[in-house]
Amino acid sequence: MKKIEAIIQPFKLEPVKDALHKMSVQGMTVTEVKGFGRQKGIREVYRGMEYQVDFLPKVKIEVVAPDEKVDSIVKTITEQARTGRIGDGKIFVYPVAEVIRIRTGETGDAAV
Amino acid sequence: MNSGDTAFVLASAALVLLMTPGLALFYGGMVRSKNILNTLMQNYIIIAIIGIQWALFGYSLAFGPSQGGFIGSLSYLGLQGVGAEPFKAYSETIPHQAFMVFQAMFAIITPALIIGSWVERFKFGTFLVFSLLWATLVYDPVAHWVWGDGGWLKGLGALDFAGGTVVHINAGIAALAAALVIGRRKGYGTEAMIPHNLPMTVLGAGLLWFGWFGFNAGSALAANGLAAIAFVNTHFATCGAALGWMVVEWLVRGKPTMLGVASGAVAGLVAVTPAAGFVGPMSAIIIGFLAGVFCYLAVLAKPKLxxxxxxxxxxxxxxxxxxGALATGLFACKAVNDAGADGLFFGNPAQFGIQVVAVVVTMVYSFVISVILLKILDVTMGLRVEADEEVAGLDLSEHQETGYSL
Structure with a gap:
């Protein structure tokens, strides 16, 4: 099992979610996050005061999946979240040691 | 007694009251989220504290029988003798209590305006004492000078329809005193201090615009043509100012902003306040538009100062x-309001001079007394919260609560 963690542009959440749903990904966790990469920050102006805002709003999606589905999920997210411009985000894939469904106590792939 | 006038002034009093919670939202949106409740709280509790001050002795000091033109006597202490009969010196057609409670709302919002200068660092207890003393020693006398029957600036012929000098210049110069004496926020100029909720600010500006019709039109103290003139001027000056701020900001910075338009609207409401019952609608648009321009430039200059x-x-x-006060001396026109005067543009340069005197006297008096009060409070109660409390935010350190939880 692997955990796929994708940090994407907030407006790309809907197409990514819909595409994952179509390929029968059963669940995901979404968080509003802030950060920066090569895109760097932006400048904001409030009345006379100008501020450099380094952390930009992004959305983090976390999906845990059986090993054989990981490549297709990563491919789907990459296709759906891409605009081709700087700031599209990143995908990280981690090994998952164990999954337990709290309601039934099932473990492993059956619990994903 | 006139039932239409009475109904109108009472409804206007309710509109003016709404401006203070509106101001709370206008200010609240501009602070950081850790100070939202402290900012709202100051605006809210001032309704209660100045409300009671007004009933006990504030009204009497401001509008009681004049003592040499400088202060009202204590004959209305505890609202004694303030009843359902008209107080003929101010209005023959509404109950004395209606006039008193309408004026109470002005006394409340004036110290509330100053709050914007010291948010995010001022001790809550010291704020309460300062506001009570300032209302008593600055607002009440200045209101008496300009509006009181026998007040010395009124006798001079100064025009201030709804409180440009008494309310806005008075509070604005006290705010300068407070910003200078209390000092900057920790991290000012190095940390980003970004408004945490601008939609809240825009809602507040909307409530101010709405309530201001009571402030200005209600100041006619009657449901008559003058009230309509003040209402119309209030609206069109505000439109002009929102537009003026947006245009000049767009030219200077390249982008029009929502905070700018909301601020411009408030600037226009402020500027038209003294002029509302004395000028024509085209003059009001010019006064408003230029208010948007001048106030934007003033705000731009602040970081440099x-x-x-x-x-x-x-x-x-x-x-x-x-x-607004100076523009009243330029654009006032007796053809609009016979009880007013002609301004410089209508052949009476002397009026401009009178306006200058009223403005300068108010500024000097309010600034000096504000500085003295703050210096005394500095050594007795302390002005600022501790540095770590300021970092944690005043919601937690002063009130043990937070505005937003998961």
Missing amino acids: GYDDSLDVVGVHMVGGLW
Whole structure:
């Protein structure tokens, strides 16, 4: 099992979610996050005061999946979240040691 | 007694009251989320504290029988003798109590305006004492000078229809005193101090615009043609100012902003306040548009001047009020209101001079007394919260609560 963690542009959440749903990904966790990469920050102006805002709003999606589905999920997210411009985000894939469904106590792939 | 006038003034009093919670939202949106409740709280509790001050002795000091033109006597202490019969010196057609409670709302919002200068660092207890003393020693006398029967600035012929000098210049210059004496917020100029909820600010500006019709039109103290004139001027000046701020900001910075338009609207409301019952509608549009321009430029200058008037009370209320008071001396026209005067543009340069005197006297008096009060409070109660409390935010350190939880 692997955990796929994708940090994407907030407006790309809907197409990514819909595409994952179509390929029968059963669940995901979404968080509003802030950060920066090569895109760097932006400048904001409030009345006379100008501020450099380094952390930009992004959305983090976390999906845990059986090993054989990981490549297709990563491919789907990459296709759906891409605009081709700087700031599209990143995908990280981690090994998952164990999954337990709290309601039934099932473990492993059956619990994903 | 006239039932239409009475109904109108009572409804106007309710509209003016709504401006203070509106101001709470206008200011609240501009602070950081850790100080939202402290900012709302100051605006809210001032309704209660100045409300009671007004009933006990504030009204009497401001509108009681004049003692040499400088202060009212204590004959209305505890609202004694303030009943359902008219107080003929102010209005023959509404109950004395209606006039008193309408004026109470002005007494409340004036010290509330100053709050914007010291948010995010001022001790809550000291704020309460300062506001009570300032209302008693600054607002009540100045209201008496300009509006009181026998007040010395009124006798001079100064025009202030609904409180440009008494309310806005008075509060704006006190805000400058407060920003200078209390000092900057920790991290000012190095940390980003970004408004945490601008939609809240825009809602507040909307409530101010709405309530201001009571403030200005209600100041006619009757449901008559003058009230309509003040209502119309209030609206069109505000339109002009929102537009003026947006245009000049767009030219200077390249982008029009929502905070700018909301601030411009408030600047226009401030500037038209003294002029509302004395000028024509085209003059009001010019006064408003230029208020938007002047106040934006004043706000731009603040970072260069170095003081931390956090929410631009000086830039919007003092500068807008100054412009409005002087513009009244330019654009006032007896054809609009016979009880007023002609201004400079209508062949009476002397009126402009009288306006200048009223403005300068108010500024000097309010600034000096505000500085003295703050210096005394500095050594007795302390002005600022501790540095770590300021970092944690005043919601937690002063009130043990937070505005937003998961």
